[in-house]
Amino acid sequence: MRLHGSEESVRAGWSGIYEDAEPTDAYRKVGFTLVPMGLMDSSANMVRTANSRFAVRGGSQTAVAMLDESGSALTQMLTMQRYSQDGALVVGYRDATQRHTLALYSADLATELARHDITAWPAGPAAVPHAAELFEKMYLADATRQIGARQQLVSVDATGTMVAVAADLGNGSEALKPYTVAVYNNTLFISGQDVGGLSAPAMVRHSFLGVSPDAAGNFDSNAYETVGAAGEYITAMIPGRNVLLVAKENELYRISGFGRALAGWQFVTTPIENTDYVGAIAPKGICFAEGYWYGVSGVGPWRTDGINIEVLVRSRLRSWRQVTHLERAVVRYDPTRRLILFGLVTGSATAINTIWLYDMDAEQFISDWTLPAPANDVYALAQQGVIGPAAKPGVPTFQDDLATLTTVAGSVTLGDTSAPTEIWVDRNTGVFVLDQTLPLGVSTFTIQGLVNSTQYPVKARAVKNGQYTTFSAVGKAYTKLAPPILQAVQTASDTVTLTVEQQAGADSDLSVTRSEGGLTLATFTTLPAGSIETVTDTQVSVGNLYHYFATTTNAAWPAAIQTAFVEVALGVTTTGVNMLPPSAPAFVDAQATTGSVHITFTPSDNSLQTEVAYSVDGGAAATVTLAAGVAAADVADAAMKGTNRVSVRLRQTDGTNFSAYTEWVVGHTVIALPRISVPSSGADWNVIAMDADIEVEFILKRGTTLLVQTPGTTHSSYYDSGLTAGKPYSYNLTAYRADWPADMNYSGVVTTNTLQPT
Amino acid sequence: MIPVYCVNATDNRVMTIDDAAVDTDDGTPFEASVTSVAFEAGAWSGFRRFMQTVHLNGTATVIVTPITDDAPDESQTLPYVLSVSTDGSFVRQRWAFASHGSRHQVLVRIPAHSGLTELGEWGRHLVPRRSERGGP
Numbered sequence: 001m002r003l004h005g006s007e008e009s010v011r012a013g014w015s016g017i018y019e020d021a022e023p024t025d026a027y028r029k030v031g032f033t034l035v036p037m038g039l040m041d042s043s044a045n046m047v048r049t050a051n052s053r054f055a056v057r058g059g060s061q062t063a064v065a066m067l068d069e070s071g072s073a074l075t076q077m078l079t080m081q082r083y084s085q086d087g088a089l090v091v092g093y094r095d096a097t098q099r100h101t102l103a104l105y106s107a108d109l110a111t112e113l114a115r116h117d118i119t120a121w122p123a124g125p126a127a128v129p130h131a132a133e134l135f136e137k138m139y140l141a142d143a144t145r146q147i148g149a150r151q152q153l154v155s156v157d158a159t160g161t162m163v164a165v166a167a168d169l170g171n172g173s174e175a176l177k178p179y180t181v182a183v184y185n186n187t188l189f190i191s192g193q194d195v196g197g198l199s200a201p202a203m204v205r206h207s208f209l210g211v212s213p214d215a216a217g218n219f220d221s222n223a224y225e226t227v228g229a230a231g232e233y234i235t236a237m238i239p240g241r242n243v244l245l246v247a248k249e250n251e252l253y254r255i256s257g258f259g260r261a262l263a264g265w266q267f268v269t270t271p272i273e274n275t276d277y278v279g280a281i282a283p284k285g286i287c288f289a290e291g292y293w294y295g296v297s298g299v300g301p302w303r304t305d306g307i308n309i310e311v312l313v314r315s316r317l318r319s320w321r322q323v324t325h326l327e328r329a330v331v332r333y334d335p336t337r338r339l340i341l342f343g344l345v346t347g348s349a350t351a352i353n354t355i356w357l358y359d360m361d362a363e364q365f366i367s368d369w370t371l372p373a374p375a376n377d378v379y380a381l382a383q384q385g386v387i388g389p390a391a392k393p394g395v396p397t398f399q400d401d402l403a404t405l406t407t408v409a410g411s412v413t414l415g416d417t418s419a420p421t422e423i424w425v426d427r428n429t430g431v432f433v434l435d436q437t438l439p440l441g442v443s444t445f446t447i448q449g450l451v452n453s454t455q456y457p458v459k460a461r462a463v464k465n466g467q468y469t470t471f472s473a474v475g476k477a478y479t480k481l482a483p484p485i486l487q488a489v490q491t492a493s494d495t496v497t498l499t500v501e502q503q504a505g506a507d508s509d510l511s512v513t514r515s516e517g518g519l520t521l522a523t524f525t526t527l528p529a530g531s532i533e534t535v536t537d538t539q540v541s542v543g544n545l546y547h548y549f550a551t552t553t554n555a556a557w558p559a560a561i562q563t564a565f566v567e568v569a570l571g572v573t574t575t576g577v578n579m580l581p582p583s584a585p586a587f588v589d590a591q592a593t594t595g596s597v598h599i600t601f602t603p604s605d606n607s608l609q610t611e612v613a614y615s616v617d618g619g620a621a622a623t624v625t626l627a628a629g630v631a632a633a634d635v636a637d638a639a640m641k642g643t644n645r646v647s648v649r650l651r652q653t654d655g656t657n658f659s660a661y662t663e664w665v666v667g668h669t670v671i672a673l674p675r676i677s678v679p680s681s682g683a684d685w686n687v688i689a690m691d692a693d694i695e696v697e698f699i700l701k702r703g704t705t706l707l708v709q710t711p712g713t714t715h716s717s718y719y720d721s722g723l724t725a726g727k728p729y730s731y732n733l734t735a736y737r738a739d740w741p742a743d744m745n746y747s748g749v750v751t752t753n754t755l756q757p758t
Numbered sequence: 759m760i761p762v763y764c765v766n767a768t769d770n771r772v773m774t775i776d777d778a779a780v781d782t783d784d785g786t787p788f789e790a791s792v793t794s795v796a797f798e799a800g801a802w803s804g805f806r807r808f809m810q811t812v813h814l815n816g817t818a819t820v821i822v823t824p825i826t827d828d829a830p831d832e833s834q835t836l837p838y839v840l841s842v843s844t845d846g847s848f849v850r851q852r853w854a855f856a857s858h859g860s861r862h863q864v865l866v867r868i869p870a871h872s873g874l875t876e877l878g879e880w881g882r883h884l885v886p887r888r889s890e891r892g893g894p
Contacts, residue, residue, distance in 0.1 A: 061774055063763060334760070372786070
């Protein structure tokens with residue numbers, strides 16, 4: 001039975017994990033802690049967002065597939081670490097050769113900067129590498145417990161050059177094989193080795209201040225100290241808060257002070273009291289972040305500010321029982337998500353398969369991530385936040401048919417669609433100058449302000465977060481060739497003299513041709529710009545119109561813009577007057593009538609008269625002369641009665657001389673009204689007769705009802721039956737020509753009315 | 759967001775994780791889930807409704823299973839395929855249950871999704887009953 005007034009409805013967001021907590025409502029307290037609403041018993045593959053929602057984490061994909069120096073795929077990856085000089089250092093291992101390979105990558109792992117097998121490390125089992133950076137070099141150590149199987153300390157510079165580090169620890173130079181390595185106050189700290197290559201798990205040594213740890217004089221033989229009990233390994237050393245935190249399996253110590261360029265141990269060592277059995281099992285089991293060291297050891301995850309210890313496992317006691325292989329656990333800091341990543345081995349796995357996320361702001365575990373594959377390390381690489389473009393753009397290419405005399409249109413294959421792309425142009429000064437920056441995702445561009453007939457080198461690069469790619473290869477852009485200047489003058493009744501001036505570049509060819517007769521009048525090779533040549537055409541006849549072309553050609557130019565030409569037309573007259581025909585006549589259909597057509601044209605010279613030659617329906621041509629300056633006229637003739645085709649051509653005249661004619665152009669008069677009559681009728685029928693002078697289609701309607709549309713004819717009739725005696729009827733007739741211009745292929749409507757007899 | 763890299767122990771790859779560019783783990787969908795801590799109405803009660811706000815810009819399959827007295831009741835598991843709401847911001851989805859017991863939990867699973875998928879506020883409706891197992 002329902003208890004009235006007792007139902008609940010609570011809303012909250014999801015917060016941290018507190019496994020096996022007592023119910024949140026009736027029993028709000030877990031121990032002495034008030035458990036907030038929204039607490040989770042468990043969570044997988046989520047991450048807390050800045051607005052306190054829980055987001056499904058992003059997916060996984062391959063960032064790098066690493067090979068050894070000979071190109072064979074490695075079989076396991078061992079560690080990854082930030083390296084300020086390049087971005088990231090990655091170490092892998094190949095089972096078949098039992099050799100280790102080291103690679104340096106850009107921070108986003110997109111670019112492999114160096115890759116070498118670690119030749120200083122002889123074939124053997126996979127190492128437990130970890131590294132520290134000092135003086136722009138990484139120092140790579142192997143945290144293998146047995147010193148006999150431990151690999152030698154190796155330094156790596158930004159080019160991947162490695163140096164096997166040796167030092168005189170009191171008995172001559174010997175290979176350094178530290179168990180752990182760390183950098184604190186510009187000195188390199190190593191642990192686990194005594195003079196003569198003996199294992200000394202609790203011994204710490206530091207390098208000589210100001211001396212590169214891989215150079216001569218790197219370590220003073222007396223600069224050592226034993227921390228805690230001699231037989232217990234120093235398992236991790238992590239700097240922070242101006243101290244070097246030194247961890248053993250169940251103890252923590254602080255090393256503080258500043259190195260001096262003096263012989264002997266230069267620092268102070270103090271234990272952290274009441275460590276609650278926290279410590280580290282392996283060097284990557286501790287990290288420092290935002291004032292705290294976070295670690296994992298047998299008692300679970302913990303953190304310390306260097307004085308107080310706080311064990312973090314209490315909310316995860318159920319899951320902690322599933323964690324195994326603590327020697328493989330890693331603790332990493334993710335500064336952007338503000339998380340500590342506890343990489344753990346759980347269940348029957350033998351490599352890291354789970355990450356516990358500890359939210360540094362909420363101070364809670366918030367979710368576990370299941371890894372896509374077993375891992376030896378996890379790492380959040382902070383430099384990724386300011387990475388540059390992923391790849392440089394491709395070589396710029398150009399759409400030549402879009403080039404103009406002053407612009408070119410190009411495109412570039414983007415190397416990184418999330419990065420703007422810069423377009424640089426060498427405007428033939430020998431110096432590339434930034435021309436424009438393409439926005440994100442834009443790959444096309446137009447370069448303006450160029451000179452015709454010119455080739456321009458163009459290159460591109462991407463920019464992102466203030467970082468640039470290298471430039472692309474150089475592409476070549478071409479502006480259009482400038483056409484020559486051509487003038488044609490009739491210098492005799494049978495001679496035209498042409499003057500041509502080259503405008504394009506010095507390496508362009510030039511030819512002068514005439515379309516009539518397909519004549520090539522002259523060709524000039526590699527004619528420099530500004531060159532003026534004279535060409536004579538003596539194969540002309542009076543009364544003809546000739547079209548001359550001057551064409552520039554540059555074989556080095558792209559095919560689409562390899563030539564440029566100019567055209568000049570010249571009419572040859574008897575006296576050598578250079579008279580050109582007018583433009584071809586254009587018919588204005590709206591102004592046509594049944595007895596005329598209306599033309600417009602452009603005289604070649606307003607001082608000249610225009611002779612109009614016309615022919616109606618193919619009949620004999622007639623002419624009419626228009627006054628000078630007239631550019632429009634009605635052309636009328638008695639032969640035009642409607643529905644006529646009128647051919648018209650024009651030429652200019654000064655009264656004595658004539659230009660050449662234009663081509664014939666056909667216009668149309670308006671379709672003439674058809675004729676309609678009712679020659680006979682009865683009480684309920686009519687015969688309608690339809691006539692026209694020219695073949696048309698008759699469109700006969702009674703009122704608005706279509707009765708018939710005939711094929712083309714000059715006479716037709718229609719028997720309209722079913723009418724009502726004594727009733728009036730109205731018949732409408734239209735003539736139609738499908739071959740007339742669309743705006744004038746109907747005649748007007750002619751109407752006749754009847755009154756049926758009774 | 760910077761990528762978290764996984765340094766693989768069984769092949770030659772370094773992989774990203776929590777990579778916003780992909781919705782799967784190397785092509786395989788992965789499941790995200792949340793299990794609430796137990797809640798109760800102080801006695802024997804009916805768990806009638808559960809509401810979860812889901813903010814998303816793609817699609818997501820959201821499955822909710824009621825857990826009563828530590829036992830998941832798979833018979834009442836209800837999946838919904840959610841997609842971007844008309845206002846483009848969030849979907850408030852309700853699940854109706856008929857579970858009865860002293861302690862209730864919900865398991866919210868998202869076995870597949872595309873794009874950003876976030877869980878926001880949630881709510882539940884318990885109907886207290888006369889005690890059949892004793893009150894608090």
